[in-house]
Amino acid sequence: MSQQEWFDRDFYAALGVPSTASAEEIKKAYRKLARELHPDANPDNTEVEERFKKVSEAHAVLSDPAKRKEYDRMRRLYRSGAFTGTGFPPRAGSGGFDFGDLFGSGSPFIVGDPLGGVGDVLGDLFRRAGTRTASARPRRGSDVETETRLSFREAVAGMVLPLRVSGPMVCTSCHGSGTRPGTRGTGSIVDAPCPDCQGAGIGDRTRTVSVHVPPGVSDGQRIRLPAQGEPGLGGAPSGDLYVTVRVDPDPVFARSGNDLTVTVPVSFAELALGTMLSVPTLEGQVSVKIPPGTQSGRTFRLRGRGVPHRGDAAGDLLVTVEVAVPPDLGHEAAEALRAYARAEETGGFDPRAGWADGK
Structure with a gap:
C-alpha cells in the first residue's frame, strides 16, 4: 500500500464521527459499529468482515491520543503539500520542506532518512508500512478492548468462551521478521519485504482466543488476557487483551x-x-x-x-x-x-x- 493511500484514509469517516469528536464519542461510535459488524453476527459475509477490520483499524488509531495526534498532524502536512508527488518528504538541503525545522531535534522524524522518518511513524500509527527499517524503536504493543455477552446463568456458572478477535497480529508468513520467506532482512532496509505484510511483520487477521470466564462474573467486569493484544514493534512484547463481560438479565433470578x-x-x-x-x-x-x-x-x-x-x-x-x-x-x-x-x-x-x- 502506498504512502498516499495511507494519508487518503479517513479514519473519522470509517467511524462516522467528525474530526472534532471527543474520545467518548469515538468510543461510543466504535462500540455501536463493532456490535453491528462483528463476524460472529455476520458469518461468511466478507464485505462486512472487511468493514469491521477498517473500523477496528480506525479505532486503534483514534482511541490512542498519541497516535491520533500524529495521524492528524501527518494528514494536515500531506494536504498542505508538504509531501512530494512520490509520497516522500523532500530531503534536507533541497530547499523543500524540512521536518527538523518543524519538530525540532526531539522529533521522531529523522531528516536524511530515505523516508524522512515517515516509515517509522506510519509503522507506529498503522502497524504496517511498505518498507520497514530495521532501526525502528522497540515499542510494546497496544492493549485491545472488546466485549462479549453472556446469559445470566452462563455468567453465574462460568465457562471457557471461544472469542473471535480481528485486528493486527504477527504475520503468519514471515513470523514477524518482515522479510520474504527464504530471504534475510539484515541491514537498515529490508530489500525483499514479505508480500503478505509488506515488510511490517504484522498483518490483519481474525483469530479465536479462549477466554476463561470465572464463575460469578458480574455485568461490566473486565477480564485481562496478558500478551493477547496487538504485537509489539522491534521485538517488544505484545499488549494485553481486555474483555468486558455484558450479562443479560434472567427472567427468573x-x-x-x-x-x-x-x-x-x-x-x-x-x-x-x-x-x-x-x-x-x-x-x-x-x-x-x-x-x-x-x-x-x-x-x-x-x-x-x-x-x-x-x-x-x-x-x-x-x-x-x-x-x-x-x-x-x-x-x-x-x-x-x-x-x-x-x-x-x-x-x-x-x-x-x-x-x-x-x-
Whole structure:
C-alpha cells in the first residue's frame, strides 16, 4: 500500500464521527459499529468482515491520543503539500520542506532518512508500512478492548468462551521478521519485504482466543488476557487483551452481590394454611416449607444456593413469597370467599387494626 493511500484514509469517516469528536464519542461510535459488524453476527459475509477490520483499524488509531495526534498532524502536512508527488518528504538541503525545522531535534522524524522518518511513524500509527527499517524503536504493543455477552446463568456458572478477535497480529508468513520467506532482512532496509505484510511483520487477521470466564462474573467486569493484544514493534512484547463481560438479565433470578433472589407467586390459602413450596434454583427444584400464617412478602434464605465465588463460599438464594390475586373468580369460588369473609369478621380478624395509628 502506498504512502498516499495511507494519508487518503479517513479514519473519522470509517467511524462516522467528525474530526472534532471527543474520545467518548469515538468510543461510543466504535462500540455501536463493532456490535453491528462483528463476524460472529455476520458469518461468511466478507464485505462486512472487511468493514469491521477498517473500523477496528480506525479505532486503534483514534482511541490512542498519541497516535491520533500524529495521524492528524501527518494528514494536515500531506494536504498542505508538504509531501512530494512520490509520497516522500523532500530531503534536507533541497530547499523543500524540512521536518527538523518543524519538530525540532526531539522529533521522531529523522531528516536524511530515505523516508524522512515517515516509515517509522506510519509503522507506529498503522502497524504496517511498505518498507520497514530495521532501526525502528522497540515499542510494546497496544492493549485491545472488546466485549462479549453472556446469559445470566452462563455468567453465574462460568465457562471457557471461544472469542473471535480481528485486528493486527504477527504475520503468519514471515513470523514477524518482515522479510520474504527464504530471504534475510539484515541491514537498515529490508530489500525483499514479505508480500503478505509488506515488510511490517504484522498483518490483519481474525483469530479465536479462549477466554476463561470465572464463575460469578458480574455485568461490566473486565477480564485481562496478558500478551493477547496487538504485537509489539522491534521485538517488544505484545499488549494485553481486555474483555468486558455484558450479562443479560434472567427472567427468573436477579442478583444482589453473591446472593440470588427470586420471587415466587403463591395463593392466599397456601400462606394461611401453610404448604411445601417447590422453588427453582440453579441446580433444579427444591422444596421449601411455608409455615401457616406466613405473611406475603416474607423472604426465606437457602444457604449456599447463590452465586459461586473463587476463594469464598457461594452466596445464598433469597426466596420471597408474594400473594397472587386471581383476576376473575368463578361463581363457586366467589361464594366460598364471601363465606370465608363473613367467618373472618365473626372471628374478629381486622387486617387494618391499628394500621392508621401507626401500630
